[in-house]
Amino acid sequence: MEHYDYLIVGSGLFGATFAHLACKDGKRCLVIDKRPHMGGNVYCEQVEGINMHKYGAHIFHTSNKKTWDFVNSIVEFNRYTNSPVANYKGKLYNLPFNMNTFYQMWGVTTPEEAHAKIEEQKSEAIAKMKADGISEPRNLEEQAQVLIGKDIYERLIKGYTEKQWGRKCTELPPFIIKRLPVRLVFDNNYFNDTYQGIPIGGYNKLIEGLLRAPSNSPRRGETEAVPHCNTVSRDIPSEFNSGCIDVLTGIDVPINPPKHEYSLDNGGYRELSDPIAYEMLEARAKEMRKNPTEAESAFWELVSGKELGVKFRRQHVIGNYIVDFACLEKKLIVEIDGGYHSEDEQEKNDYLRSVELKSYGFTIFRIKNEEVISSPEAVVRKLQLALWLAEKVPLREGFREASDTLVYTGPIDEFFDFKFGRLNYRTVRFENEVLYMPNYQGNAVVNYTEAEVPYTRVIEHKHFEMFGQTVYDVPKTIISREYSTEWQPGMEPYYPVNDTRNNELAAKYRAEAAAEPNVIFGGRLAEYRYYDMAPVIESAVRAYGNRSRE
Ligand SMILES: Cc1cc2nc3c(=O)[nH]c(=O)nc-3n(C[C@H](O)[C@H](O)[C@H](O)COP(=O)(O)OP(=O)(O)OC[C@H]3O[C@@H](n4cnc5c(N)ncnc54)[C@H](O)[C@@H]3O)c2cc1C
Known part of the structure; x- marks a missing residue:
């Protein structure tokens, strides 16, 4: 029977960094992720060579040199410097607010002129508030104008x-904007940090590097004692996973006890659907059994024999x-998933389906069509691990x-079965489009700052990794329009909501988490806090350090 030192739920930066450090110490880790890929939110999809x-x-x-050196020891980073541009009604402004912006806004050419203009506009805003009998900004609009003046507020904020x-600035609280730094120099570099960049070859290289056994790992190459090494990682080319980290993606294991407990004696979960619906579903299932896809037939070949020692049913009603x-x-x-399973609407349906099936105590394991056909042996090994994990529910x-x-590293409220209620998030919807041109907007990030354009930003991905003329080496480009969207269960939970209700709820869950023996809660979802990438890596380093000292 396999036994790991660490079972890590989530292959994002927290989980991958933790596994990397543990592996360096000779520990055995199994990293699982319910998404069909590793890397959590930093995952990159290859589209048209981009x-x-x-x-x-x-x-x-x-600005932490240790962190920068650490990530660069895994993969070299490029020289990308974030210099977003704002588009307001067709006119472009550099961000963050600096001498370029002030020149574009007012035609001022010296820091002195720019400073005077900003001060003049700030004074106007303060005078207006005084005239209205107000001493402190009451909302975000007033706050922003006091900090930066009317022109920049109206055009860029x-x-x-x-x-x-999703609300008027006059309805938003002033504390959302505490400071609006201005630079009286010509400098479009968005970040103040000492180091920035993108991993050469993309973020997947960083994650693969973290989940590859470090070269000084005591267990590197020790494959016999570690049955699943080199076998289960779905996305890592086999030469990478040579040590003590196993990775299984596409697996969703119920964390909490089933809501509906049925025994096998009742005819295979038939009671769960109403009788009429069941008859219809069963008729449809029968049809589907007669007309399997190529991948389904191939999978059935793999599991219908005696090798796995368990019985599988196909097209089964649950x-x-x-x-x-x-x-x-x-x-x-x-x-067995086809390509459409990665589309947004389908992902939402898959989520609802998973919630219901998990509530009966089922573990769900998703495999891609191509994999079943091209790598049947790997599929069997993963299946063995999935069967083993399903016993741990x-x-x-x-x-x-x-x-x-x-x-x-998953959502903290889900771990505790939402016993105090659900935490809320803010989310973003992405509308991706491949364009038949080499260069769409000449910059990775363009913010659309007028209310009439429904999206907030357009990202042109190739500019993160291609510079100068190399942009033209790839004939197409891919852009993503970003829409801020109200979050609902099933959507990606991106940003925690910083309000009283959610802060109080998160505090209750954190108190429960602190009392949970032998469980480490880490990362943005399990701590319910926003983390940039560098701090999440640092947090994983601290968490592993604390653990290994215990
Ligand atoms: C839109 C957006 C833009 C960002 N841009 C930047 C940026 O420019 N710079 C920067 O420094 N940071 C940025 N960040 C922050 C960055 O994404 C995070 O710091 C980082 O991804 C956090 O890593 P994590 O491991 O905590 O979480 P995640 O990356 O979310 O990983 C958690 C993983 O756990 C898996 N999981 C959850 N529950 C389960 C379960 N029950 N079973 C199995 N698997 C499970 C999930 O599928 C996921 O893969 C951005 C974040 C967002 C949302």
């Missing part, structure tokens, strides 16, 4: 902020769904049979 930041533009920046928050394959005795569902208790310690 790394598309699937979960939003990510620019690494830090107002519309953008209203789109971001609750209100027909699942591709189910092993009822181990409570494992296997879904609910993971909150069952992890003890799999590992000494659980490192959890």
